[in-house]
Amino acid sequence: MGALLASYKFRGEFEGRLKAVLKEVTASNGQIILFIDELHTVVGAGTTGGAMDVGNLLKPMLVRGELRCIGATTLIEYRKYVEKDPALKRRFQQVYCGQPSVEDSLSILRGLRERYELHHGVKISDSALVSAVALADRYVTERFLPDKAIDLVDEAAANLKMEIISKPTGLDELDWTILKLEMEKLSLKSNTDNASKERLCKLEGDLTSLKQKQQELTGRWEHEKRLMSRIWSIKEECDRVNLEMEAAEREYDLNRAAELKYVTMMSLHLQLKEAEKNVADYPKFGSTLLQKEVTDIDIAEIVSKRTGIPLSNLQKSENEKLVLLENILHKRVVGQDMVVKSVADAIRRSRAGLSDPNRPIASFMFMGPTGVGKTELAKALSGYLFNTENALLRIYMSEYMEKHAVSRLVGAPPGYVGYEEGGQLTEVIRRRPHSVVLFDEIEKAHPDVFNILLQLLDDGRITDSQGRMVSFTNTIVIMTSTIGSQYILETLQSSLGSKESFYGLMKKQVVDLARQTFRPEFMNRIDEYIVFQPLGMEQVSQIVQIQMNRVKKRLKQKKIELYYTEEALSFLATMGFDPNFGARPIKRVIQQMVGNEVALGVLKGDFKEDDSIVVDVDRVRDSTAQNR
Structure with missing residues (x-):
């Protein structure tokens, strides 16, 4: 509908475009079914300047049976737009399409698997399809099956394809290591002392071995990519031949259809079998760098990224x-x-x-x-x-x-x-x-x-x-x-x-x-x-230790170490213990007896970076924080 409405300027221009489409449909003698997605858009479409809308152009043809039409819309939009035109509403038989069940969604995914494998150039395991439907049904609540399950499979396949195209993690890390060593080598060449010369000699040896390993891994990666690319190029050719064969059968070109089916396809199947055998035999010569198919673990990782739940299966x-x-x-x-x-x-x-x-x-x-x-x-x-x-x-x-x-x-x-x-x-x-x-x-x-x-x-x-x-x-x-x-x-x-x-x-x-x-x-x-039970003295002592560790962690960010004695922990626990108020008085006691003293020392400059602070019980003043 958008293409028909786009850039029309004069009255009657839109109707002319639409009538040309309808004429082609009716001339097919029922061989063409007109499908209108978002049917509600036809109500009022093209009414600018007093022209008739699309619905009024469709009604006569629908009444006479000249047009086979299927419209799709949502329940809300149907009630909002289509029901306001009762005549158009009567021309269509309402068919409610509910959400498919988990079993039906799995069947749909299995039917689409080959198409997505061809599109992404990776293999999708059946366990990945089962996992996609189950996890989508359980954890992705804002959308419907099979759309949300298809989306998971699509994203997982795209991620795997990107991993195949990109350098493997091990090879990428090796490249960075070689780059850093090369930069260090250039820096050491300008130094003449013995330590630099020894380091330079060691670097050259390390670089030689790393470059050999890099060359070996790069060769294996390129070889694996070629093997996998060969499989998918053959599958794409098979898909193209299938389409050509179906077109020949529709046109009753039986000689061409037979040639494609019994000569071309059989040759492609033999080539595909040989390519798959080469990929299967490759791990015998060493471990593979590339993952060859989408698994249920890949689907779980996608769901984890979307929902934040650590789904490790x-x-x-x-x-x-x-x-x-x-x-x-x-x-x-x-x-x-x-x-x-x-x-x-x-x-x-x-x-x-x-x-x-x-x-x-x-x-x-x-x-x-x-x-x-x-x-x-x-x-x-x-x-x-x-x-x-x-x-x-x-x-x-x-x-x-x-x-x-x-x-x-x-x-x-x-x-x-x-x-x-x-x-x-x-x-x-x-x-x-x-x-x-x-x-x-x-x-x-x-x-x-x-x-x-x-x-x-x-x-x-x-x-x-x-x-x-x-x-x-x-x-x-x-x-x-x-x-x-x-x-x-x-x-x-x-x-x-x-x-x-x-x-x-x-x-x-x-x-x-x-x-x-x-x-x-x-x-x-x-x-x-x-x-919950009230806290006892033993639990309060553990809470004091947890709270003191938090203070220690905050001071560590300022490069100041904090230590405390068992006597200090016991004293703070005694001062902060109150069964009626639980653990909250402990925080106040630590703030007053430790936090205030340490903060004052930091502001005065008594505690600087790389200093150590010990919290202990002063027999005279009850408690103190002193610099070691």
């Missing part, structure tokens, strides 16, 4: 990390063994493919006193799963205490300010669907917020103010609450036995208290309720 290294997930989380979260184990179990279920694909990966309610690590665990989880803490979406529910503020989550309704901007929750997840969503202090939220969360937790999706479906199936939903924190403190202070023996009873009491606060339908949709 559950390789051995990833399995070991998942088994030891508790240790990884404990590097950031001190204590809370039961809590960390519950979270790790949920992540392992998801990575093993055992979680429900139509719900969030996991949903937790973290309950406990302030400063015990609820938010820190969410940050650690985000850093492990998505390799960045930026994947943590933190929503403070104290901002949603009024009824009118609830609409900010999914977007303002039509007619209100900010309608086009989207919601603070839905818009972020649309852009980055793989995130950890943290609803902080959930008990402060307005009751209408829980109506939105019901659908999110049950179906894993929300419809925003503009009617777009936002998927939460690749998110982890965490809600924090301080409900029952006073009861937790009183229970543990009054307990005579170990904390572990009271954990089950304490958790039951706190969850019962939460059930009195929140509605039953909301509580029933949460996967697990996790109660």
Whole structure:
């Protein structure tokens, strides 16, 4: 339609072009089917200056049966444009085309595989097609099958083609090494001392061996490229002969068709078989430099780049990390063994493919006193799963205490300010669907917020103010609450036995208290309720060490070393220990007793680059930071 409308200036010029097209279609006696993509564009097209639109030109021919026409459009555009012209609507039989299933999409990809292999000049394995459909269906939520799976295969094949054309990584690194040594050789030639002469002599020997290796690798790379190029040039010739053969059969040129089929094609097949044998036999003479086909690992890498999820296809290294997930989380979260184990179990279920694909990966309610690590665990989880803490979406529910503020989550309704901007929750997840969503202090939220969360937790999706479906199936939903924190403190202070023996009873009491606060339908949709215990003196000492290491890391950027003694750690832990406030007082104590002293020393010039600072307990002044 764009080509027909382009650059027409006078009334009747557009109609003349369109009638010429329709005349050719009708003259074919039904041998040509007119396909109009984006059918809604024909409604009103060409109406400038009082002319008739395309729809009015098509209607008479459709009524008389002179035209075989197929139109394609979306449901929204059909309702918006085509339904406004009832006469045109009646001329077409509506056929709904839904999204193909995973099995159908795989069949489509297998049918397209040869075309993409010819286009990119690489081989695509069947495992890559299976992986593309499965991963696209699971992780690429904003598009539809088979389009998103085809896109993954296309991108992976293009990447492999670029690797074949470009120099292999090993050869490229070798070229850079030779270049640096050549520059060093030129620099040493101007020096006359004995050390420079010895170094120059050694360099020349190294360069000779490296250049021999470079020549050998370059020869192997060029030979492999020639072998693979030979295969794809033969396949392209086969494709050209096939098209020519089909054209000859349509024109009933049977002699030409037989010659192409039984002479030309058979010769090409023999050449192809020989070329493939040469490629298969080449690894017998040494390792290959080039990858010859797209595999499922290549598809997983493409998905990882798009989503930020480390999809290593559950390789051995990833399995070991998942088994030891508790240790990884404990590097950031001190204590809370039961809590960390519950979270790790949920992540392992998801990575093993055992979680429900139509719900969030996991949903937790973290309950406990302030400063015990609820938010820190969410940050650690985000850093492990998505390799960045930026994947943590933190929503403070104290901002949603009024009824009118609830609409900010999914977007303002039509007619209100900010309608086009989207919601603070839905818009972020649309852009980055793989995130950890943290609803902080959930008990402060307005009751209408829980109506939105019901659908999110049950179906894993929300419809925003503009009617777009936002998927939460690749998110982890965490809600924090301080409900029952006073009861937790009183229970543990009054307990005579170990904390572990009271954990089950304490958790039951706190969850019962939460059930009195929140509605039953909301509580029933949460996967697990996790109660955090107050920090003991042992955990506080570990937190002091973690916080001091962070100060040490910041000082190292200024080229100043920081050391601390065990006595200093114990003293800081004692000063910062408060069961009612958790770990937050520790940071304040370190700032006052260490940070202030060190900052003053740096500003005065007492601590300079390459200095070392020791933090120790001063028996007279309680604590000091002194220069060694």
